[in-house]
Amino acid sequence: MSLKLLVTQAEIIGAALKAVRQGLDAWLVTIVEITGSLPRPLGSMMVYSEMATLGSVSGGCVEECLIERLQLGEFPAGTARLTKYGVDADDNERYGLPCGGKLTLLVEALGARDEPWLQELHATLVARHFVERAIKLEPYHCSLNTTSMSNSPAVAWQQTCGVHRLGPEHRLVLIGAGQLAETLSALALQMEYQIIVLDPRQDKVDEWRGPDVSVQVLRGIDQLAGYADSHTSLITLTHDRDIDDNALFAAADMPYTFIGALGSRRTSANRSSRLRARGLSEEALARIHAPVGIDIGSKTPMEIAVSILAQLTQLKRGAMSQSAHSCLSVA
Structure with missing residues (x-):
C-alpha cells in the first residue's frame, strides 16, 4: 500500500471518518513531542486503515514499522497510547532519523464511537476554520473546541493528556x-x-x-x-x-x-x-x-x-x- 505524504489535515481526518463509517479498523497517529531535528513538524498526522494510508510522521521507515505494529494488534480498538522512536542510536540508524532526533507518537485506535467528533472535525477543517482537540488517554476520550488563530505550538502534551491544534494549511x-x-x-x-x-x-x-x-x-x-x-x-x-x-x-x-x-x-x-x-x-x-x-x-x-x-x-x-x-x- 503506497503512502501519500502531501495531504491536508482535512483529507487525513476524512479518510479516518470514511473508514469508521464502513466499520473498518482505523488508527490516527499524531506527533505530540519532538526532540532535535526531524523531517516532520509537531502535530503532523497519519491515518492507517484497510482503505487508505495518508499522511506522514517521519517520511520514512517509522511508518513502515508502525503499520506492522498496528496490523499485529499492538494498539487495540478504543484505546489511545503513546509510543516513542529515536530513543537510542540504533533507533536513529534503523528509522533514518537525524542524529539525536526523537519523536513521541500518539496512536488513537478509532471505532464507531469516534464518528461524531471525526465528522465535526472534518467539516471544520473543510471550512478552513481553526479547532483544537483535547485528548485524554485513560480512558481514551477526544473532544473539540473552537479556537482563534494563534502562534501557539501545534501540540501541548502533558503525560496522559494534551491539546492538538489544527487549522487551514496555507x-x-x-x-x-x-x-x-x-x-x-x-x-x-x-x-x-x-x-x-x-x-x-x-x-x-x-x-x-x-x-x-x-x-x-x-x-x-x-x-x-x-x-x-x-x-x-x-x-x-x-x-x-x-x-x-x-x-x-x-x-x-x-x-x-x-x-x-x-x-x-x-x-x-x-x-x-x-x-x-x-x-x-x-x-x-x-x-x-x-x-x-x-x-x-x-x-x-x-x-x-x-x-x-x-x-x-x-x-x-x-x-x-x-x-x-x-x-x-x-x-
Whole structure:
C-alpha cells in the first residue's frame, strides 16, 4: 500500500471518518513531542486503515514499522497510547532519523464511537476554520473546541493528556498555467502548500505538465473571491498584461494574506500606473508585492520559484511584520 505524504489535515481526518463509517479498523497517529531535528513538524498526522494510508510522521521507515505494529494488534480498538522512536542510536540508524532526533507518537485506535467528533472535525477543517482537540488517554476520550488563530505550538502534551491544534494549511493561488507555475507548484508542494492554478486560456490549462494540483480555467472574479482568505496567497505569473492586471485589480480588495506579481521594476511601475488609472486605491496598490520574490538575481524558472517561496517563508517565520506573521502562520 503506497503512502501519500502531501495531504491536508482535512483529507487525513476524512479518510479516518470514511473508514469508521464502513466499520473498518482505523488508527490516527499524531506527533505530540519532538526532540532535535526531524523531517516532520509537531502535530503532523497519519491515518492507517484497510482503505487508505495518508499522511506522514517521519517520511520514512517509522511508518513502515508502525503499520506492522498496528496490523499485529499492538494498539487495540478504543484505546489511545503513546509510543516513542529515536530513543537510542540504533533507533536513529534503523528509522533514518537525524542524529539525536526523537519523536513521541500518539496512536488513537478509532471505532464507531469516534464518528461524531471525526465528522465535526472534518467539516471544520473543510471550512478552513481553526479547532483544537483535547485528548485524554485513560480512558481514551477526544473532544473539540473552537479556537482563534494563534502562534501557539501545534501540540501541548502533558503525560496522559494534551491539546492538538489544527487549522487551514496555507494555499497558493497562481494566475497562469505556464512553466513558472509548474516549477513553483512542484517546490511549493514539498513545503506543504495547497496549490490552485487559474488561467483564462483553455489551451494553457490543457497543456499543463506540472504536478497533480488543481488547474482550472479562470472564468470570473467569483473564483478569485472563493479562495480569498487570510491563509491564502495570490501570485500572478502570466506576463500577459490584461490577465495579470485584471486578476490584481480584483484581488487587491479581497482578503488574501499576500498578493504578488511577477515582473521587472519597470513592468511593476507601469502596472501600478495602469491599475491606478482604473481606480484602484493607493491602499490597495500597496498590498501588491511587485516584483514578487526576494531579490537574489534570479533568472531561470527554478531560481524565480525559489525567490518567491523564500519571500513567503520569510513572512511565515516572522522576519517581517507581526501582522503578516500572524496571518501566514499555521495552527
